[in-house]
Amino acid sequence: FSVGTGQRFLGFAVSSRHFSASSLALGKALVYSEYGAPERVLELKEQPSESVSSGKVLVKMLGATINPADINMIQGTYGSSSLPAVAGNEGVGVIEDPGTSKLKKGDWVIPTKPGFGTWRTEFTASSDELLVVPNDIPMEYAAGISSNPCTAFRLLSDFGNLKEGDVVIQNAANSAVGQCVTQIAKSRGIKVINVIRSREDKELKALKKKMSDYGAENIVTEEELAGPSSDTFKGLPKPKLAINSVGGSSATNIAKRLDQGGHMVTIGGMSRKPILVPTGAMIFKDLTFEGFWMTRWILNSSSNDRMEMINEIAKLIKDKKLKLWYETVPLESYQESIKRSMEQRKDCKLVFKF
Amino acid sequence: FSVGTGQRFLGFAVSSRHFSASSLALGKALVYSEYGAPERVLELKEQPSESVSSGKVLVKMLGATINPADINMIQGTYGSSSLPAVAGNEGVGVIEDPGTSKLKKGDWVIPTKPGFGTWRTEFTASSDELLVVPNDIPMEYAAGISSNPCTAFRLLSDFGNLKEGDVVIQNAANSAVGQCVTQIAKSRGIKVINVIRSREDKELKALKKKMSDYGAENIVTEEELAGPSSDTFKGLPKPKLAINSVGGSSATNIAKRLDQGGHMVTIGGMSRKPILVPTGAMIFKDLTFEGFWMTRWILNSSSNDRMEMINEIAKLIKDKKLKLWYETVPLESYQESIKRSMEQRKDCKLVFKF
Incomplete structure (x- = not known):
């Protein structure tokens, strides 16, 4: 996503999720502690375990797309984050532990807001930070549906x-x-x-x-x-x-x-x-x-409007009326995958598969 | 009114009123029979008398502004006309003979549509081609109110x-x-x-x-x-x-x-x-x-909406909240007046006074 002006767009509420190391390592996350070239500033870190406290749910990520906006956020040219931050804005996870929420184990969810930090294997969140998406479409399509x-x-x-x-x-x-x-x-x-x-x-x-x-x-x-x-x-x-x-x-x-x-x-x-x-x-x-x-549309719209749109899109995907090219890559290959995603001619979208 | 592209805008329904010489001369009109420099193509012609036939009214013009769009229309770079045409798009007249219409003698009227041909001393029209404007503001303001x-x-x-x-x-x-x-x-x-x-x-x-x-x-x-x-x-x-x-x-x-x-x-x-x-x-x-x-706004709006707007503007004029600079000039001096109106720095608008 190039913006044509080279201007840095600051002050907008696109803030990445904080990352703080502690306790037992259960998963992994791609973290950056300063802005810069992704291959230099990104680190694959062990992620601390989080227990499902009151009102929270545990999500295991299934897949997360690599989008130009993710790269630009790491470079510090798109939105602002509190550092250190987990990279990634888009992806789909599955509810592992719904806690006391209305969500069910096995539900597929995507973050309601950008800047969530999706390049990690798991996280806990409150259920209002998540939007349920159909789980009868391919994982890659669900991971990439929101952009x-x-x-x-x-x-x-x-x-x-x-x-x-x-x-x-x-x-x-x-x-x-x-x-x-x-x-x-x-x-x-x-x-x-x-x-x-x-x-x-x-x-x-x-x-x-x-x-x-x-x-x-x-x-x-x-x-x-x-x-x-x-x-x-x-x-x-x-x-x-x-x-x-x-x-x-x-x-x-x-x-x-x-x-x-x-x-x-x-x-x-x-x-x-x-x-x-x-x-x-x-x-x-x-x-x-x-x-x-x-x-901006996401930040200004109701989750109902968003859900309706996503259901319509999911129907097109199920009906084979919307076909896209995805390739899954492992989180460990992130250096190579990010490099590929930044190349001029990209025929298919890369998706981290967890 | 310069348009920045030098493009000729054709095909739009801004057509000037036809002019055809006949019968008894009662008034005068500035007429052009071909597009070109106003000083070359404009002619002050005697205007034939028209009787007030069924459904028509007789209007004596009081004043008509000289606007850049008038010049551009004569030059053939703005709108299209059937030639020969009477020049002028804006102005105010007084009802001399209301015929069988609901208008009253003494009412002030402006044309409802552009391209009417206002640079003439009198004309007949059907009443739906005219919009009544307040007659308790200075004539110059009424003449120039619509642009x-x-x-x-x-x-x-x-x-x-x-x-x-x-x-x-x-x-x-x-x-x-x-x-x-x-x-x-x-x-x-x-x-x-x-x-x-x-x-x-x-x-x-x-x-x-x-x-x-x-x-x-x-x-x-x-x-x-x-x-x-x-x-x-x-x-x-x-x-x-x-x-x-x-x-x-x-x-x-x-x-x-x-x-x-x-x-x-x-x-x-x-x-x-x-x-x-x-x-x-x-x-x-x-x-x-x-x-x-x-x-475009005029062509797409109701005369009711237009009347409401003009009444609001007339109120500002009466309350001295809207002051503009007008100078009246005789129709006979049109060569000089048009030249002046085309000069870069114009502090006041010129208005033909009939």
């Missing part, structure tokens, strides 16, 4: 007033969020124009094939979109929504395609270049430009 | 969810709209940070004096705003709304001042440079960027 699929779900639900038959245009269409946008849109009868970066012929062909396999249509490179062959999407209505993860000229090019009154929502700035908006487009085409940050 | 004061009124009513005690920041603060924003905001207990271009000391002092006279506070030059002395507005909350008529770095500088969740609304692009938005600000500060075009 990419939920972001795509909200983009398609909250922006541009979309209904069946409408069109969305997105850049970085092959990103994890892009894959979710394509498939969730399809389930709602919304068409997507998928813009990807150009690459070598063979690689491009393979990518288009992969994208077609999960249902992507109207796949076009940045260059084709900017070029004169602009009648590629003849027959499709003009997009009501543009989803921008890139910024710079890519953002301008998708904004240009928007219909009168259209919205562009920005979720990232991979090009590290700002968005450039011609005044006339704003005034006469009535375009609106805004941002979306999943973290 | 600048209404724009300011809508900006402060429809964007940024403003309430008493909130802060707005605007560039081009000494423009006609800017003057209205300052005064209407004051009447609502909203504070304004007024950003103006720097100029020679003496001239700057005179401008600040003039602005203070109509109640402007927190006056700052672009350079002061961009500079390090950024604690000028200590004690004021951060702005919830930025009003941008300039674009380029000026837009960036006022956007930077916005509070979390703030809105920037663009109504012009005098610098002819686009708006540059850092991705991070959009995502993490939750900023929204949009445009406002008074013409």
